[in-house]
Amino acid sequence: MSSHHFVKEQQEPAVFILDASQIQFDQISSLLEWVPTVLVAENSLDRVLSWGIKIDVILASDTFQEENKHLLEEQYPVKFLTATLDTALEEGLQYLVASKHFAAHLIGIPHLKALELESKTEFMDLTIIDGDWKYYPVKSGKFRKWFSESEIHIHAKEGLPIEIDNENGKLILPISYTTFLEVPEGITEINSSSIFWIGEKIR
The missing domain is CATH 2.60.120 (Jelly Rolls)
Structure with a gap:
């Protein structure tokens, strides 16, 4: 891994991958061209790592973090954010708002959750990619x-x-x-x- 990396200024929409099982890499490769902040939930980590992309934040349980400390070195400067499968979406969005990201692509969440996200759209622009469909408010x-x-x-x-x-x-x-x-x-x-x-x- 090169010792230098891009300084991210949160200008590019973050890419937040909650479920990669129905997504092919070519569907999202264009979203990664400008080195956005990438968040990945633990259940999708193996698939996303196989794509060879740089990950910035892994949302994972305490147990997963304990068993996968090697990722902190292999994916440096990655960080862990504690979350369960049920809380990963909320925790990840809170992190993005707190770190002053103004936009994010949410990959692999059901579009039916869009209505639950409306309070977040006050703070940032969100796009949902659900299978073959892209949704925006x-x-x-x-x-x-x-x-x-x-x-x-x-x-x-x-x-x-x-x-x-x-x-x-x-x-x-x-x-x-x-x-x-x-x-x-x-x-x-x-x-x-x-x-x-x-x-x-x-x-």
């Missing part, structure tokens, strides 16, 4: 984007009314458990009185 409630003809997913509190405007016309509908929307090529505008998340297929 529209905090202002106003969204406008050019799409090729495709399917998107709108995720928000059940029953939240949203207004959709594109080549197909104008539509107002309440969000249900899974609101998938076929969008035509061109600009789609989506407006609501509250935060919602947009999901796009990434491959």
Whole structure:
């Protein structure tokens, strides 16, 4: 390992890997190009290490830390953060907020957890990668984007009314458990009185 390493200034979105089992390296390699801070939960560590990427923080139980002290040297300057599988997401996000990261990609968490993360979106920009889908919040409630003809997913509190405007016309509908929307090529505008998340297929 080279004795010099990049000084990270938290300008790049952190990459926080909670579950790598459904993720291929090529899905996230572009997120690593600018040497972001990388956090990994212990259950995904072996898979992520096999990708040969530099890890900064390992979220792990006391037992795991005790049994894997060698990682502190092999992955220097890595640090351990104590967490269980149930608390890893919260502990990792608290660490990122405290260390003044302004954005993070969350890899391998169910998009259904997005609504639980809304208090964190006040402090940082979050993107969720769940399988083949990428989700990001529209905090202002106003969204406008050019799409090729495709399917998107709108995720928000059940029953939240949203207004959709594109080549197909104008539509107002309440969000249900899974609101998938076929969008035509061109600009789609989506407006609501509250935060919602947009999901796009990434491959």
